[in-house]
Amino acid sequence: MKRMLSFIITVVVLTGVMGFTTPGLLDKVRLGLDLKGGFEILYHAEPMDTGGTLTRASLQKTAESLEKRANALGTSEPEVTTEGTDRIRLKIAGVTDEAEVRKKMKEPAVLTFRSVADGDAPGVFSKIELVGSDFVEGAADVQRDNLNRPEISISIKDKDKFAEITERLLGKQLAIYLDETLLSDPPYVRAVLTDGKASISGGYTLDEAREIADTINLGALPLKLTEKYSQSVGATLGKQSLDQTVKAGIVGSLIILVFMMFMYRLPGVLASFALILHTWLLILVFVIADFTLTLPGIAAFILGIGMAVDANIITNERIREEMRSGKSILSSVKAGNKTSFRTVMDANVTTIIVAAVMFAFGTGAVKGFALILIVEIVLSIVTNLYFAHWLLTVLVKAGALKKPKQFGVKESDISAL
Numbered sequence: 001m002k003r004m005l006s007f008i009i010t011v012v013v014l015t016g017v018m019g020f021t022t023p024g025l026l027d028k029v030r031l032g033l034d035l036k037g038g039f040e041i042l043y044h045a046e047p048m049d050t051g052g053t054l055t056r057a058s059l060q061k062t063a064e065s066l067e068k069r070a071n072a073l074g075t076s077e078p079e080v081t082t083e084g085t086d087r088i089r090l091k092i093a094g095v096t097d098e099a100e101v102r103k104k105m106k107e108p109a110v111l112t113f114r115s116v117a118d119g120d121a122p123g124v125f126s127k128i129e130l131v132g133s134d135f136v137e138g139a140a141d142v143q144r145d146n147l148n149r150p151e152i153s154i155s156i157k158d159k160d161k162f163a164e165i166t167e168r169l170l171g172k173q174l175a176i177y178l179d180e181t182l183l184s185d186p187p188y189v190r191a192v193l194t195d196g197k198a199s200i201s202g203g204y205t206l207d208e209a210r211e212i213a214d215t216i217n218l219g220a221l222p223l224k225l226t227e228k229y230s231q232s233v234g235a236t237l238g239k240q241s242l243d244q245t246v247k248a249g250i251v252g253s254l255i256i257l258v259f260m261m262f263m264y265r266l267p268g269v270l271a272s273f274a275l276i277l278h279t280w281l282l283i284l285v286f287v288i289a290d291f292t293l294t295l296p297g298i299a300a301f302i303l304g305i306g307m308a309v310d311a312n313i314i315t316n317e318r319i320r321e322e323m324r325s326g327k328s329i330l331s332s333v334k335a336g337n338k339t340s341f342r343t344v345m346d347a348n349v350t351t352i353i354v355a356a357v358m359f360a361f362g363t364g365a366v367k368g369f370a371l372i373l374i375v376e377i378v379l380s381i382v383t384n385l386y387f388a389h390w391l392l393t394v395l396v397k398a399g400a401l402k403k404p405k406q407f408g409v410k411e412s413d414i415s416a417l
Contacts, residue, residue: 003394003397003398004394004395004398004400006394007391007394007395007398010391011273011391014277018276018277018280021280021284022280022283025280025283025284025287026283028287029283029286029287029293030286030290030291030292030293031292031293031294032091032292032293032294032295032297033091033093033231033294035245035293035294035295036093038091038092038093038232039091039092039093039230039231039232040089040090040091040092040230040231040232041089041090041102041227041229041230042083042087042088042089042090042227042228042229042230043087043088043089043090043225043226043227043228044086044087044225044226044227044228045059045062045086045087045088045223045224045225045226046086046223046224046226047223047224054085054086054223056085058223059082059085059086059088059223060082061214062088062223062225063080063081063082063088064080064214065178066078066080066088066090067080070090070092078090078091078092079091079092079292087228088225102227102230110131110132110177110178110179111131111132111135111176111177111178111215111216112128112129112130112131112132112176112177113128113129113130113131113174113175113176113177114126114127114128114129114174114175114177115127115129115169115172115173115174115175116172116173125173125175125177125182125186129165129169129174130156130162130165132216134156134157134158134161135154135155135156135157135216136155136156136157136196140152140153140154140212140213140214140216141153141213142206142209142210142213143199145199145201149201149203149204150201150204150205150206150208150209150210151199151200151201151204151209152199152200152201152204152209152212152213152216153197153198153199153200154197154198154199154200154216155196155197156196156197156198157196158196159194159195159196162193162196162198163192163193163194166189166191166192166193166198167192169189170189170190170191170192171188171189171190172188172189173186173187173188173189174186174187174188174189176200176212176215176216178215183211183212183215184204184208184212185203187200187201200212245295245298249298249301249302252302253275253279253305256275256305256309257272257275260272260309260312260313263316263408264316264320264407264408265405265406265407265408266395266400266401266406266407267316267319267392267401267406267407268312268316268408270388270391270392270395271312271315271316271384271388273388273391274308274312274383274384274387274388274391275305275308275309275312275383275384277383277387278305278308278379278380278383278384279305281379281382281383282301282304282375282376282379285375285379291371291372292368294365294368296365296366296368296369297368297369297372299369300368300369300370300372300373300376301372301376303373303376304372304373304376304377304379304380305376307347307348307351307376307377307380308376308380308383308384310344310347311340311344311348311380311384311385312384312388314340314343314344315336315337315340315341315344315385315388315389316336316407316408317340318335318336318337318339318340319332319333319335319336319337319340319407320332320336320407320408320409321336322335322336323404323407323409323414324409324414326414329396329401329402329403329404329407330396330397332407333392333393333396334393337389337392337393341385341389344385345381345385348377348380348381351373351377352374352377352378355370355371355373355374355377356370356374358370359371359374
């Protein structure tokens with residue numbers, strides 16, 4: 001009685017949770033460009049100056065600059081990632097003017113230090129005193145002053161030029177701009193600096209100081225971006241792809257569930273429930289981990305479902321084989337679960353290894369496919385091996401499954417011991 005009660009409570013609670021949360025989870029799944037519509041560009045990055053070096057840090061900072069530019073264009077959730085040692089991939093949704101996006105994205109970030117020119121209105125700084133290339137590469141750093149307040153230390157290549165600027169602007173403000181955006185309240189020049197080094201302070205928080213230091217370092221390492229690849233997906237085409245994929249997935253899933261229930265009777269119903277739980281958990285992972293669902297991701301999703309179905313079929317066939325050999329129901333279930341577990345685990349582990357290699361050496365869609373496939377297999381092990389085996393064992397021990405025909409085995413097929 002206790003076993004049957006635990007079975008009923010487990011199934012009812014999980015069914016209620018899945019039924020209540022699924023609509024909200026589906027709405028929260030982030031769709032990729034191929035399903036939602038948008039624009040994707042792959043850039044090749046190289047130093048702006050001849051003989052310059054391309055570092056991992058400069059590539060990452062350039063990617064961050066691209067993301068800020070995309071946000072400034074009013075696009076929806078831009079996705080910017082670095083690939084390899086010299087590539088940056090940009091994905092943005094809701095693009096209405098692709099030419100404008102291309103123009104704005106490939107321009108290098110322009111860092112300038114500006115002073116007030118004659119005729120400037122209050123709060124306007126139009127005279128450019130220093131540009132990004134005037135700074136020593138990677139020299140901007142966050143330190144603490146005597147009162148433990150954050151400040152930014154910088155180094156200038158031309159000491160004489162910097163000395164002339166600080167002498168001319170002594171007691172005046174020197175504003176910091178990235179492109180045409182003022183980064184912070186303009187600091188004041190407090191002394192004439194002749195060694196090419198300076199400290200910038202202004203009541204910054206630690207995060208604000210780090211952001212300014214990173215921006216100065218980025219300005220000292222401007223990269224030239226060359227477009228290598230691009231694709232555009234219209235919103236209508238993306239919606240059609242999603243609708244057709246969902247429709248095909250629903251039809252295929254229903255056929256699979258009906259087949260399993262027809263072939264394996266009540267154990268097939270339990271396997272179908274485990275598959276539904278598996279799918280719900282995957283959607284939950286997508287939302288919690290903020291994964292982006294793309295067509296390759298859906299392909300991995302379907303492949304994982306197929307492997308989960310195989311796991312259930314292998315388990316039920318092993319159980320039926322044990323029954324045909326004349327063993328009892330409980331002995332057949334235990335033996336079938338044990339032998340099928342080893343077979344299914346071997347297949348899953350080898351697939352995870354292949355997917356891990358794809359993730360390690362692949363790029364873009366290949367990485368996404370591999371990651372989702374790995375997550376799928378892990379969830380399949382949890383739901384379609386451990387959980388489904390537990391449900392079946394509980395029912396058998398509770399006496400709800402007493403006859404071979406409940407497993408789809410005919411009495412005439414059972415061998416006499």
